[in-house]
Amino acid sequence: MKIKNYxxxxxxxxxxxxxxxxxxxxxxxxxxxxxxSSRTIEKAVDLSDLPLDYIKETDNAVEIGSMTPxxxxxxxxxxxxxxxxxxxxxxxxxxGVSLRNLVTVxxxxxxxxxxxxxxxxxxxxxxxxxxxxxxxxxLPEFLSQKGRTDDVLEKVVLPKTAGTGYFKKVAKTxxxxxxxxxxxxxxxxxxxxxxxxxxxxxxxxxxxxxxxNGKKSLRDEDLEHAAKxxxxxxxxxxxxxxxQEYRExxxxxxxKRGLKEVRDCES
Amino acid sequence: xxxxxTINGMKRVLDVQPDExxxxxxxxxxxxxxxxxxxxxxxxxxxxxxxDQPVPSCAYLSVRxxxxxxxxxxxxxxxxxxxxxxxxxxxxxxxxxxxSGIALSVxxxxxxxxxxxxxxxxxxxxxxxxxxxxxxAQHQAIKKYLGDSDE
Numbered sequence: 001m002k003i004k005n006y007x008x009x010x011x012x013x014x015x016x017x018x019x020x021x022x023x024x025x026x027x028x029x030x031x032x033x034x035x036x037s038s039r040t041i042e043k044a045v046d047l048s049d050l051p052l053d054y055i056k057e058t059d060n061a062v063e064i065g066s067m068t069p070x071x072x073x074x075x076x077x078x079x080x081x082x083x084x085x086x087x088x089x090x091x092x093x094x095x096g097v098s099l100r101n102l103v104t105v106x107x108x109x110x111x112x113x114x115x116x117x118x119x120x121x122x123x124x125x126x127x128x129x130x131x132x133x134x135x136x137x138x139l140p141e142f143l144s145q146k147g148r149t150d151d152v153l154e155k156v157v158l159p160k161t162a163g164t165g166y167f168k169k170v171a172k173t174x175x176x177x178x179x180x181x182x183x184x185x186x187x188x189x190x191x192x193x194x195x196x197x198x199x200x201x202x203x204x205x206x207x208x209x210x211x212x213n214g215k216k217s218l219r220d221e222d223l224e225h226a227a228k229x230x231x232x233x234x235x236x237x238x239x240x241x242x243x244q245e246y247r248e249x250x251x252x253x254x255x256k257r258g259l260k261e262v263r264d265c266e267s
Numbered sequence: 268x269x270x271x272x273t274i275n276g277m278k279r280v281l282d283v284q285p286d287e288x289x290x291x292x293x294x295x296x297x298x299x300x301x302x303x304x305x306x307x308x309x310x311x312x313x314x315x316x317x318x319d320q321p322v323p324s325c326a327y328l329s330v331r332x333x334x335x336x337x338x339x340x341x342x343x344x345x346x347x348x349x350x351x352x353x354x355x356x357x358x359x360x361x362x363x364x365x366x367s368g369i370a371l372s373v374x375x376x377x378x379x380x381x382x383x384x385x386x387x388x389x390x391x392x393x394x395x396x397x398x399x400x401x402x403x404a405q406h407q408a409i410k411k412y413l414g415d416s417d418e
Contacts, residue, residue: 006268006330031326031331034328035288035325048331095308095394096394097375097394098323099308099323099326099394101320102326102327175309175393175394175396
């Protein structure tokens with residue numbers, strides 16, 4: 001990574017203008033992965049002087065500023081109340097305190113990293129993103145857009161719904177990337193099932209969700225069938241951490257366990 | 268670029284490049300307790316405190332330190348000495364390369380006011396790799412140190 005010039009943004013407007021001046025300009029968020037990239041950035045736009053480091057409760061949502069370090073999510077009581085706290089729980093398993101003091105929620109979302117343990121719970125929680133120019137969009141919509149955004153993420157918005165939830169990170173050591181991660185929530189009687197680190201970026205399992213959400217009540221056989229739908233329909237792949245087949249089996253087992261936990265939690 | 272920072276209680280003006288990281292800047296300015304380990308945020312060796320929060324200096328852009336307070340092990344000599352005595356007595360030391368990063372994380376935990384249990388301690392030390400000892404003796408030493416320390 002080479003950075004030729006540095007620009008400390010004075011407003012979101014200013015950040016947006018400098019960012020869009022050239023394809024070679026880029027926002028620097030926390031900077032956790034900066035060094036591992038081989039890019040040359042003409043002008044790095046730093047948002048760290050803007051008031052984007054906060055976790056705020058409004059009447060019906062919890063808003064996380066894009067420059068909020070992940071460690072603040074781990075310590076947030078407001079976020080602990082949503083879906084049994086799967087977001088703080090998932091984030092607390094990302095490396096150590098010091099890295100989490102550095103890396104930001106904005107960088108984690110905009111990077112669309114395949115290995116992300118942040119995107120998986122967020123996708124299961126009806127998350128909205130607010131960009132400076134584009135305004136509000138949903139997380140699934142953002143993830144479906146190809147390529148790099150030339151907008152500036154302002155905040156991540158989570159509806160304040162109690163709900164219930166399950167998160168599982170399968171990793172070989174606490175420091176390692178996930179071999180697979182699974183998040184399952186139930187909000188207003190609707191289940192969401194998300195598989196991440198497949199190793200590609202997190203995704204909803206639409207088939208399994210349609211199946212469980214179409215049932216009046218879930219029997220153990222139904223959970224098993226839903227887990228099979230995940231294994232069959234979600235696309236898994238291989239990388240040096242695990243084979244495709246291994247990931248498929250993990251997805252099957254943890255979807256079943258997660259659905260059971262979420263189902264029984266409310267009964 | 269000029270960066271104004273307070274390092275171990277002293278105001279300093281640092282001259283840095285836009286893509287320079289604090290591990291390089293601090294070593295260049297002779298804060299040699301800051302060591303380069305993996306250089307990719309995985310090992311914890313280069314940990315320093317910025318505004319009392321532990322961060323990996325290998326990934327912290329130096330330009331961002333403007334107006335910040337930086338602490339390296341040179342800035343906490345009493346704590347470091349006491350901790351190192353406990354490390355010695357417990358046999359937690361071998362090469363000592365990881366100690367300065369660990370000392371700063373332990374110091375940050377002490378200052379955070381969080382209750383210290385085996386679990387919080389382990390949680391705080393995830394990300395500090397030690398290739399010599401296997402962590403058990405270090406945990407014992409740190410627990411003794413925290414029990415022994417009145418600050």
